[in-house]
Amino acid sequence: MLxxxxxxxxxxxxxxxxxxxxxxxxxxxVNSVAATAIAASxxxxxxxxxxxxxxxxxxxxxxxxxxxxxxDLAEVKKAATAKFERVNTDKDGTLDVQEAxxxxxxxxxxKAADPxxxxxxDLNEFLxxxxxxxKAADPxxxxxxxxxxxxxxAGKALAATx
Numbered sequence: 001m002l003x004x005x006x007x008x009x010x011x012x013x014x015x016x017x018x019x020x021x022x023x024x025x026x027x028x029x030v031n032s033v034a035a036t037a038i039a040a041s042x043x044x045x046x047x048x049x050x051x052x053x054x055x056x057x058x059x060x061x062x063x064x065x066x067x068x069x070x071x072d073l074a075e076v077k078k079a080a081t082a083k084f085e086r087v088n089t090d091k092d093g094t095l096d097v098q099e100a101x102x103x104x105x106x107x108x109x110x111k112a113a114d115p116x117x118x119x120x121x122d123l124n125e126f127l128x129x130x131x132x133x134x135k136a137a138d139p140x141x142x143x144x145x146x147x148x149x150x151x152x153x154a155g156k157a158l159a160a161t162x
Contacts, residue, residue: 056150059159070144073134079162080130084123094120104160105129126161133158 063071063079071079087102088095095103100110100121113121113129121129136154137145149155 056147056155056159059150059162060147063162068144070146071150072144073131076134076145076158076162077127077130080127081123083162084126094118094122095126096120104157130158130161133161 060069060071063075065075065078066072083103084095087099089099090096095105095110096119097107097110100106103126105113105121105126109129110119110121111117113125115125133154134145137149137152137158139149139152139154145155145158150159
């Protein structure tokens with residue numbers, strides 16, 4: 001009888017030991033995964049911030065037709081009109097809520113920029129949003145937006161429409 005109890009105890013101890021080793025390994029894996037996730041997050045943040053700074057310069061370079069190193073309202077409107085045409089996937093001449101999201105215009109902003117309250121933005125309504133964002137992105141009021149100004153929050157909102 002004693003042997004039977006000893007055998008049962010050792011068997012249970014073996015199960016517990018395997019369970020405990022599994023928990024320790026799981027904790028090591030979880031810690032490893034967490035450390036990897038933190039490192040990946042930091043890398044993505046660095047790459048994103050670097051790409052935003054590089055993207056601002058590329059946007060200016062791509063749309064600066066007079067090669068002065070900045071964008072004026074006419075250049076921005078020309079780029080925005082081209083983006084309007086690309087994003088207007090159903091080719092009905094207006095941007096609905098989903099299409100407007102693709103150019104960084106959320107529902108609240110769409111409603112504010114939609115004077116006829118039809119739930120869409122036609123090209124003129126869209127360009128009025130672009131003009132308002134241009135003015136917000138030009139804090140020095142020199143009627144141009146530089147790459148540095150495109151890196152600001154207002155500049156990023158403007159860049160989304162181009």
